[in-house]
Each structure stands twice: as C-alpha cells, then as structure tokens.
Amino acid sequence: MFYFDSFLGKKVLKSTLLDGIDHFFTTREFPLTYADREDLKEEAEQNRKKLTEEFKIKALKTAKQTHSDHIQIVKENQDFYDDTDALISNIENSAMILNFADCTPIILYSYKDNAGALVHAGWRGTEKEIVYKTVLKMEKELNVEPKNLTAVIGPAIGIECFEVSEEVFNKLIKPDYPENTYKIKDGKFFCDLKQINKFQIESSGVVKIDRTNYCTSCMSDIFFSYRKENGKTARHSSILKIRG
Numbered sequence: 001m002f003y004f005d006s007f008l009g010k011k012v013l014k015s016t017l018l019d020g021i022d023h024f025f026t027t028r029e030f031p032l033t034y035a036d037r038e039d040l041k042e043e044a045e046q047n048r049k050k051l052t053e054e055f056k057i058k059a060l061k062t063a064k065q066t067h068s069d070h071i072q073i074v075k076e077n078q079d080f081y082d083d084t085d086a087l088i089s090n091i092e093n094s095a096m097i098l099n100f101a102d103c104t105p106i107i108l109y110s111y112k113d114n115a116g117a118l119v120h121a122g123w124r125g126t127e128k129e130i131v132y133k134t135v136l137k138m139e140k141e142l143n144v145e146p147k148n149l150t151a152v153i154g155p156a157i158g159i160e161c162f163e164v165s166e167e168v169f170n171k172l173i174k175p176d177y178p179e180n181t182y183k184i185k186d187g188k189f190f191c192d193l194k195q196i197n198k199f200q201i202e203s204s205g206v207v208k209i210d211r212t213n214y215c216t217s218c219m220s221d222i223f224f225s226y227r228k229e230n231g232k233t234a235r236h237s238s239i240l241k242i243r244g
C-alpha cells in the first residue's frame with residue numbers, strides 16, 4: 001500500500017511493502033534534480049546536500065539515463081554510471097537515485113539478501129523489458145532469488161493520458177501481454193506502462209508487488225510530468241538506501 005510520508009519536512013511517497021527500508025519517491029516539494037527547470041537548480045542542490053547528510057553518505061549513486069536496457073551493479077568507489085537505466089546494489093549503506101517525469105520508476109529489494117535496485121522504464125525501456133532483465137541479473141550475479149524480491153512500482157503516466165502512435169503501440173505491446181496493459185478506442189492507442197512493467201515483474205517470478213495508480217500527468221500538481229508540461233519540467237526521483 002502506498003502512503004505519503006514526510007522526509008526532512010517534505011512530502012514523499014512510500015510503500016508499506018518496504019517498511020523499515022529507507023526508500024521513497026519524491027514529489028514537487030522535494031526536487032533533487034532540476035533537468036529543464038534552471039530556476040530549481042539551487043533548491044535541488046540544497047536538497048541533495050540535506051539528503052546525503054541525513055543518510056550519512058558522501059554521494060548518491062546515480063546514472064545518465066538514456067532509455068536503454070543497460071544495467072549496472074554499483075561499485076563502492078564509483079558514484080556515476082554513464083548510459084545506464086537500472087542500478088543494482090548490495091553495498092551496505094549505499095544509496096541510489098534515478099529521476100523521472102512520466103516514465104515508470106521501480107524499486108526492487110530483497111530483505112533476505114539486503115540487495116536492491118532502481119529501474120527507469122519509459123516506453124523504450126519497457127519495450128526492452130529492462131525490469132525483467134534487472135531481476136534476472138540480480139539472480140544471476142548476486143544470487144538474489146526473484147521470490148525473495150519485493151517490487152514497488154511508483155507514479156508514472158496513466159493509461160488514459162498515454163496515447164501513443166500505432167507504431168509505438170506495436171513495438172510496446174507484445175503478443176503475450178494481457179488485455180489490461182492497453183486500450184484501443186476510436187482508432188486511438190493507449191498503453192499502461194505501470195501495468196506492463198507489473199506483468200514483466202510477475203513473469204520474472206517476483207510475487208510481492210505494490211503498484212500505485214497515481215498518474216503523473218493527472219497529478220502534475222504533486223509530480224513532474226513531461227507530457228503535461230511540454231517537456232519544460234524538472235524530475236521527481238526514486239531513492240533506495242541499502243541497510244547498514
């Protein structure tokens with residue numbers, strides 16, 4: 001179940017499935033990156049500083065997101081990962097951040113293994129099944145069994161607001177995808193990114209899944225929305241800290 005909580009006095013979104021673990025999705029109240037909103041630069045830098053102080057870390061591990069299916073297991077001595085859309089960590093006390101404005105943010109975590117991941121899945125990453133590949137990589141390289149993973153799917157653009165071209169629709173919707181992942185109405189094509197990612201997560205063997213219904217476009221007073229704001233927007237973030 002999702003609920004709004006307060007972090008350093010600012011509104012953040014959390015899931016009860018990750019109780020006891022430092023994690024959240026930020027809102028407009030707490031930007032950690034400014035993207036195309038230069039006016040938020042100073043505030044974002046201040047917030048980042050406060051967050052690292054609160055977490056007692058030097059830096060957040062992060063990536064240059066490129067809508068790829070490139071997945072990195074983070075290293076102790078490296079904070080930045082180029083051309084990467086999913087980060088995995090099993091380093092105690094390390095914290096990761098990825099940034100979003102309509103794309104699907106996913107947090108994966110295993111209490112048993114104390115290992116987790118952040119995934120960025122827009123339509124291109126979703127088409128490439130990046131979340132499915134991240135679960136497999138955690139199993140193959142860190143011995144994290146999918147059944148021990150919890151998956152939390154955060155705020156992203158909802159089906160009603162995500163009309164796509166027929167070309168994108170045909171790339172994104174695979175023949176085995178269930179009917180609740182898309183809608184065709186009056187010759188228009190709509191896709192449900194959160195639901196498609198949920199289906200991929202289920203297909204990978206993960207059973208503990210929390211998925212918010214929040215649409216970033218409908219709720220652009222709370223979250224940043226690339227579509228609603230015509231690209232001129234900042235980003236909200238997903239945050240996960242690995243237990244010490």
Ligand SMILES: [Zn+2]
Pocket residue numbers: 157158159160161215216217218219
């Ligand atoms: Zn919407």
